Amino acid sequence: MTSFQEEVYKVVRKIPKGRIMSYKSVAKKAGRPLSWRAVGNILNRHQEPGLPCHRVIRSNGKIGGYRRGVRKKTLLLKKEGIIIKNDRVCS
DNA sequence: CTAATGACCATTA
């Protein structure tokens, strides 16, 4: 476990249901404003159970990726009340 | 140690 992973998990865990956060904002909140690229890396191969990593999307509004399939991610988000249209969240 | 790899980002064409 590296310290960066710890911080990222800590931040992602705090995202309330129905809310979303960009990879960049997560990095910033984790204390490393320039490490947003690595955040994607960590969320990609994380194995932490119950981590709501599906609430982290791109900063441009697109859904982004998901280890177990983007389908699953959009489904989960929809289930939490987030409207998604054409791989994009509605504002 | 160095080099490659991404669930990315902002800018430019």
Add this chain to the structure above:
DNA sequence: ATAATGGCCATTA
């Protein structure tokens, strides 16, 4: 509006 490009940083090989 989309597509290509350069940069970014922790992790992994």
